[in-house]
Amino acid sequence: MALLEVKNLGISFGGLRAVDDFNVNINKGQLYGLIGPNGAGKTTIFNLLTGVYKPTDGSIILDGENIVGKKPAQINMAGIGRTFQNIRLFKKLSVLDNVKVGLHNHSKYSTLAGILRSPSYFREEKQMDEKAMELLAVFDLDKEAHFLASNLPYGKQRKLEIARALATKPKLLLLDEPAAGMNPNETAELMDTIKLIRDKFDITILLIEHDMKLVAGICEQITVLNFGTELASGTPEVVLNDPKVITAYLGE
Numbered sequence: 001m002a003l004l005e006v007k008n009l010g011i012s013f014g015g016l017r018a019v020d021d022f023n024v025n026i027n028k029g030q031l032y033g034l035i036g037p038n039g040a041g042k043t044t045i046f047n048l049l050t051g052v053y054k055p056t057d058g059s060i061i062l063d064g065e066n067i068v069g070k071k072p073a074q075i076n077m078a079g080i081g082r083t084f085q086n087i088r089l090f091k092k093l094s095v096l097d098n099v100k101v102g103l104h105n106h107s108k109y110s111t112l113a114g115i116l117r118s119p120s121y122f123r124e125e126k127q128m129d130e131k132a133m134e135l136l137a138v139f140d141l142d143k144e145a146h147f148l149a150s151n152l153p154y155g156k157q158r159k160l161e162i163a164r165a166l167a168t169k170p171k172l173l174l175l176d177e178p179a180a181g182m183n184p185n186e187t188a189e190l191m192d193t194i195k196l197i198r199d200k201f202d203i204t205i206l207l208i209e210h211d212m213k214l215v216a217g218i219c220e221q222i223t224v225l226n227f228g229t230e231l232a233s234g235t236p237e238v239v240l241n242d243p244k245v246i247t248a249y250l251g252e
């Protein structure tokens, strides 16, 4: 069954049709890639899926629920987590606290319990510390838990952003150019991490990426976007060898 069903999605900015008649079905557990030249509309699709933009047309069904019109926080609660093209960590918070911000989305204690520092507050904070440390260990970041996020090297900041998104317990994780700015070793490590989290957390992943080695290496299905519309869809082997994709995107 499809976890995400997007039908006839479209958005216009003034006279610009940034996304037009976009359709995709992503099955539970799939690792799906969205690629295309600069300005093709990829990030706009992420912004539509996460409620940052409201579509002009179309529907977005997540696990049977239409999420069009919901606010970004409601969509996060419904099960979509994301990372950004440009890292957006809380740089003045510790590595641990960045993950705890994500966990707080599902915390149960009341504001009053927090103000009064009640036993339930301390109990849940302790559980959150433990959960955050477990998540950090998956990304090999547990030793840096008390560092300021801004003091981590670039590759680790990218991993921390993924850990924070995972802390919100998404069904669908959207990764916007996770390998941007990484060296080949960091990218290879990231590919293993992405596969690991899909399996370990039993989630579905949709990623935007320009690094074709990463896309071909880990995505099971891809859609190529060009000028806001779908150019091709299918397995990486088929799509990346499609002459119209090579002409439009790879320029070779």
Ligand SMILES: Nc1ncnc2c1ncn2[C@@H]1O[C@H](COP(=O)(O)OP(=O)(O)OP(=O)(O)O)[C@@H](O)[C@H]1O
Pocket (backbone or CB within 6 Å): 013, 016, 018, 036, 037, 038, 039, 040, 041, 042, 043, 044, 045, 085
């Ligand atoms: N808020 C906005 N207002 C006006 N135009 C926008 C807005 N957001 C995106 N666009 C335009 O929509 C088009 C698609 O942009 P988008 O950022 O989605 O492309 P992209 O495929 O993610 O590109 P890149 O690979 O460079 O990140 C571009 O022409 C962009 O200028």
